[in-house]
Amino acid sequence: xxxxxxxxxxxxIFFGTVWLEIILKARVYQKLKRLxxxxxxxxILMVIWDYYAIINNHWFFDPEKTxxxxxxxxxxxxxxxxxxIVPIASLLSFEAVRSIKKEKVGDE
Amino acid sequence: MTYIQIGIIYCTxxxxxxxxxxxTKVITKKLFWLSYVIVLFFQFITNGILTRFxxxxxxxxxxxGGDYSNRVxxxxxxxxxxxxxxxxxxxxxxxxxxxISIWLFLGKKNIxxxxxxxxxxxxxxxxxxxxxx
Numbered sequence: 001x002x003x004x005x006x007x008x009x010x011x012x013i014f015f016g017t018v019w020l021e022i023i024l025k026a027r028v029y030q031k032l033k034r035l036x037x038x039x040x041x042x043x044i045l046m047v048i049w050d051y052y053a054i055i056n057n058h059w060f061f062d063p064e065k066t067x068x069x070x071x072x073x074x075x076x077x078x079x080x081x082x083x084x085i086v087p088i089a090s091l092l093s094f095e096a097v098r099s100i101k102k103e104k105v106g107d108e
Numbered sequence: 109m110t111y112i113q114i115g116i117i118y119c120t121x122x123x124x125x126x127x128x129x130x131x132t133k134v135i136t137k138k139l140f141w142l143s144y145v146i147v148l149f150f151q152f153i154t155n156g157i158l159t160r161f162x163x164x165x166x167x168x169x170x171x172x173g174g175d176y177s178n179r180v181x182x183x184x185x186x187x188x189x190x191x192x193x194x195x196x197x198x199x200x201x202x203x204x205x206x207x208i209s210i211w212l213f214l215g216k217k218n219i220x221x222x223x224x225x226x227x228x229x230x231x232x233x234x235x236x237x238x239x240x241x
Contacts, residue, residue, distance in 0.1 A: 005161065005163050006158065006163050006164070009154055009157055009158055009163070012154065013150075013154055016150070024225070024226065025225055025226045025227070026225045026226075027223055027224070027225045027226075028225075030223075031220035032220075033219065033220055034211065034214045034215070034219050034220035035211075037210075037214055037219065038207060038210045038211045038214060039207075041206070041210055042203065042206050042207050042210065045118075045203075045206055046203055049114060049118065049199070052109075052114070053111070053114075053170075056170070057167050057170075058111055058166065058167060058170040059164055059165060059166045059167070060164075060165055060167075060177075061163065061164055061165070062162055062163055062164075062165060065161070065162070065163040066163070083203075086200075086203065087203060087204070087206075087207040089147070089150075090143070090147045090203075090204045090207055090208065091207060091208065091211055093143045093146050093147050094139070094140070094143040094208050094211075095225035096143075096225065097139055097142050097143040097146065098139055098143075098224070098225050098226070099224075099225035099226025099227075100226065101139055101142070102226070102230060102231075103137075103138065103139050104231075105134065105137050105139050105140070105212060106132055106133065106134070106137070106212055106216065107132075107212045107213075107215030107216045107221060108224070
């Protein structure tokens with residue numbers, strides 16, 4: 001079970017924010033096309049950094065606390081999921097705050 | 109390049125994208141900073157878990173702080189902030205700013221602009237479609 005440690009943190013982030021979609025009507029998952037078009041460039045930008053950091057040994061992942069699934073030769077599955085789940089969590093936070101504060105932010 | 113150098117480059121790129129390329133200017137909005145503070149709080153918790161329990165480890169040659177690649181890092185001090193390298197704040201900030209700036213840019217370009225989050229705001233003209241039934 002220890003090898004799902006990183007995955008567990010990601011699941012915590014997912015369930016810690018998904019309620020904002022329902023309770024505060026963040027409407028992020030509801031706009032799926034816009035969400036996907038946002039996440040793709042973010043994933044590309046962050047994977048470039050991750051690639052540089054991993055091949056230069058800036059950081060590494062405990063093999064006992066990760067699944068060991070490596071994508072495209074260097075990228076742990078957990079890292080890819082991180083670059084999808086965390087941006088969605090920040091969008092949910094942003095839209096939830098907007099739904100409460102009701103302030104204009106430029107796309108109205 | 110060191111971690112902080114890449115962090116500064118990425119944050120600069122994100123700010124240029126927001127202010128001059130996509131022109132979303134989200135860093136000039138109070139709402140962005142309010143939501144960023146909330147996200148940063150939870151970043152300290154979740155990233156703290158990843159680094160305190162040595163799930164993600166860092167080699168010190170690219171860091172400001174010392175070597176904790178094989179032992180528990182301090183909560184605060186020696187280049188660490190809630191167990192994680194202080195550089196992670198730059199990593200997180202650039203990722204969040206890229207995300208929200210691109211999201212708002214797509215909204216401005218009418219890609220699933222509506223319905224906005226929450227019930228119709230007070231300034232919304234009465235009787236106008238808001239995307240909800």
